[in-house]
Amino acid sequence: MRYVALLRGINVGGKNTVSMAGLQECLADLGFSHVSTYIASGNVILESDKPAGAIQAQIEKALPKTFQLESELIKVLVLTRNQLEAIVDRKPRGFGEQPSKYHSDVIFLMGIDSGQAMRVFEPRDGVDKVWPGKGVIYSQRLSAQRTKSRLNRVMGSPLYRSMTIRNWRTTTTLLGLLKK
Numbered sequence: 001m002r003y004v005a006l007l008r009g010i011n012v013g014g015k016n017t018v019s020m021a022g023l024q025e026c027l028a029d030l031g032f033s034h035v036s037t038y039i040a041s042g043n044v045i046l047e048s049d050k051p052a053g054a055i056q057a058q059i060e061k062a063l064p065k066t067f068q069l070e071s072e073l074i075k076v077l078v079l080t081r082n083q084l085e086a087i088v089d090r091k092p093r094g095f096g097e098q099p100s101k102y103h104s105d106v107i108f109l110m111g112i113d114s115g116q117a118m119r120v121f122e123p124r125d126g127v128d129k130v131w132p133g134k135g136v137i138y139s140q141r142l143s144a145q146r147t148k149s150r151l152n153r154v155m156g157s158p159l160y161r162s163m164t165i166r167n168w169r170t171t172t173t174l175l176g177l178l179k180k
Contacts, residue, residue, distance in 0.1 A: 007042030009073035
């Protein structure tokens with residue numbers, strides 16, 4: 001079974017630096033096959049006969065032992081192709097279709113539901129829009145006004161530790177890689 005593993009908290013702001021070659025080697029040593037990464041922000045495609053929950057636990061345990069990381073920031077979300085495809089297919093109408101006008105992000109939720117997560121969002125009228133999805137929040141910011149966005153306020157919430165963000169292009173590219 002092919003999976004995408006989204007690693008939260010690595011290679012952000014110069015903290016928790018992990019080389020993608022080192023990450024691939026670590027995951028191959030754990031017994032995963034056909035391991036590849038996409039950009040240096042913790043996106044991994046891998047194959048395993050284990051269920052997603054077991055993969056997540058195994059990676060979360062191995063990363064702090066293999067790399068010098070602040071382990072409380074590290075979380076892993078493992079999704080099947082069908083799960084990621086459902087996230088892409090269920091996007092709000094028009095979401096991600098005007099990249100020159102809007103910055104569109106998928107906020108993947110880890111251990112919390114969209115109802116809990118939506119409480120920490122305070123979209124600014126005319127700048128931000130957010131929509132709940134199954135296991136995600138879809139967030140869109142008007143590019144010309146992005147400095148006025150309130151998305152950064154979410155980062156101050158304790159719930160932020162249960163979220164990892166990928167832009168729409170990365171999300172759809174990962175789905176394409178899962179289909180290969």
